[in-house]
Amino acid sequence: MIDPEIFDRPTHAELATRRSTKWTLFGPDVVPAFVAELDVDLAEPIARALHDAIARGDTGYANPVDLPGAYARFARERFAWEIDPRAISVVPDVMVGVVEALRVLVQPGDAVAINTPVYAPFYTSLEEARVRRVDVPLVRRDDGTYDLDLEGLEAAFAGGVRAYLLCNPHNPVGRAFARATLDAVADLAARYDVVVLSDEIHAPLAYASNPHTAFATCAQRYGARALALVSASKAWNLAGLKCALIVAGDAGVARTLATMPKEVRFRTGHLGAIAATAAFSEGGAWLDALRKHLDRNRHYLTELLSEHIPNISYAIPEATYLAWLDCRELGLGDRPATAFLRDGRVALSAGTDFGAAGAGFVRLNFGTTRAMLREIVARMACAVQAAGIAS
Ligand SMILES: Cc1ncc(COP(=O)(O)O)c(C=O)c1O
Incomplete structure (x- = not known):
């Protein structure tokens, strides 16, 4: 302790x-x-792993062979989410992952939904990926809490949205969406064939009162196409070291993600991968x-x-x-x-x-x-x- x-x-x-x-x-x-x-x-195990790498001059390119397994064990223990480590791609950071995933999953000009207000780089990343943004604002209740607008989402999906960038838990409103809500999203995504990119960077920081639901576990139940973007960077303060993961929700999405340029993986920070592996396995x-x-x-x-x-x-x-x-x-x-x-x-x-x-x-x-x-x-x-x- x-x-x-x-x-x-x-x-x-x-x-x-x-x-x-x-x-x-x-x-x-x-x-x-x-x-x-x-x-x-x-965190001491991370500091130790980084000091050790520096002492040994281990500062070359990343090849994070241990990281997918470390994350899969963490996800099972923390979120009861079973992942095949082979479904994981390593990327330099979450927003690079969003842009690169969109580039292979949808066509330029395709419509992508987000829930506003939302983390500012969601706007710029959609521009970078050359897709068209469709805002589906969050619903604000009288008590100041927010939730997804499921009817608004369905209307957007029916209107031709091809992908949905979900922020789960949500920055800035701090909502850890309920499983029932995410099940409803997965159902809609399956029915309208919308691929869901779930940014779960804040997942380790959902409080015990509102446990995190990994969207992929809902997507699997409803047969929706999905991926999660995860990282140790928020919970262990490692953002500057540049390492994140994309977890494909099914074999089809994994095959599409495998067509991302090979360079994306090698742009990941080697020290970031070392730190993330230590965080997920010993942090x-x-x-x-x-x-x-x-x-x-x-x-x-x-x-x-x-x-x-x-x-x-x-x-x-x-x-x-x-x-x-x-x-x-x-x-x-x-x-x-x-x-x-x-x-x-x-x-x-x-x-x-x-x-x-x-x-x-x-x-x-x-x-x-x-x-x-x-x-x-x-x-x-x-x-x-x-x-x-x-x-
Ligand atoms: C929801 C969300 N996504 C992504 C990021 C940025 O992640 P990265 O630095 O890995 O791109 C942040 C950073 O605060 C965030 O809050």
Whole structure:
């Protein structure tokens, strides 16, 4: 057992020495809570595997022979999802996987559905793959939670959509879709012959209250064509090392994916593959401790907001370390992230980056220490106060 208190250890001063996007995009006076990086020390088995590779000069091209088996064991244990390791392709990252998979699964100009608001690179990746985007907005309930619009999806599928890029669990709204919902999607996909690309990068971070359902397990039951995009990069903070996996849901999809250019595999980071193999095979105890820490943080954020900025509405996410905050009552306009940065020196993701439905929202990354989380909310409260004084 690893004590979740270790995730409160990194200090602001130490974190500020990092050279990653999170810690360098803004000046040193800004507290970053935007991009999905974790403020954690590396899990010990991963650090050991990387140090060992460097000590041996093992820094050539990737040939991740052990990774598919390691992921298949992880998926069986965590998600009761049986995978044949031969159905797995290794790719440099999830979004490269989306683009390369679309290039072989559909034709340029074909219609591809997404559920807005959604992770911003979904928009640009569909452009890169030269497909036509069809938005099927999520449905927002009065309590601030979101779900898929099954009727909207059926209408889109009936209207000629050829592929569907699902975000499961969903970034930014934090929904871990229920099995019954995903079964209904699989049924529709089978009936309209739509191939589903399920981005499951946040799957290890679905909280115990809402366990992750691997879409492929639904697709298999209904005979839908599907693939999953998975990675250790979010849960173990390895995004810069460049390694992700595509898991084909059936033999037909696997055959199509085998026609992706061979170079795609060799563009994967060798250290990323080493780190991902260590994460999936030896990183379970660390992941469990992290999940406890994040679970505590997602509730702590409710406390902090109700104490300091009660006009923000926040539905606690079912997965991810991302909080989708409704700031529309604050009177900070469509892009409150601008006021938070200008007047509070805290960097949040602008809701509009995720689509027009994000106007008045921000996304806050609570994958940090409790002390940093207090600092983030305190700075947001300063910005709200400044706006009150100015108006
Ligand atoms: C839903 C989702 N997909 C993909 C990515 C990016 O993954 P990668 O860096 O492997 O392309 C992220 C990063 O935050 C994400 O939230």
